[in-house]
Amino acid sequence: MTTEEYLLNRFGPLMSIPDIAILLGRSPDGVRVSLYSDTDISRKLKPAMIRIGRRVYFRTMQINDALNLNIEVSPLGNLQ
Numbered sequence: 001m002t003t004e005e006y007l008l009n010r011f012g013p014l015m016s017i018p019d020i021a022i023l024l025g026r027s028p029d030g031v032r033v034s035l036y037s038d039t040d041i042s043r044k045l046k047p048a049m050i051r052i053g054r055r056v057y058f059r060t061m062q063i064n065d066a067l068n069l070n071i072e073v074s075p076l077g078n079l080q
Helices: 003-011 017-024 028-035 040-048 062-067
Strands: 014-016 049-053 055-059
Touching: 003 014, 003 062, 014 017, 014 049, 014 062, 017 028, 017 055, 028 040, 040 049, 040 055, 055 062
Parallel strands: none
Antiparallel strands: 014 055, 049 055
16 A cells, blocks of 8 residues: 555545644644744645635645655555
């Protein structure tokens, strides 16, 4: 299973800020602060960000590309 498949199965086509926080090992508030400051991670995540009403989501496939997460993952979620 590729990382793309794993992320899509786990989070779906759109990821919320708490989902990004889980993926990065940060708190949701830490991710929010990072997004609204000029940092390397914010420059990678902002192109994937979309707003639906007042909510902020991220396109899962663009997150995979932005963070260069192209690795093989076993069906149990372990890295290979």
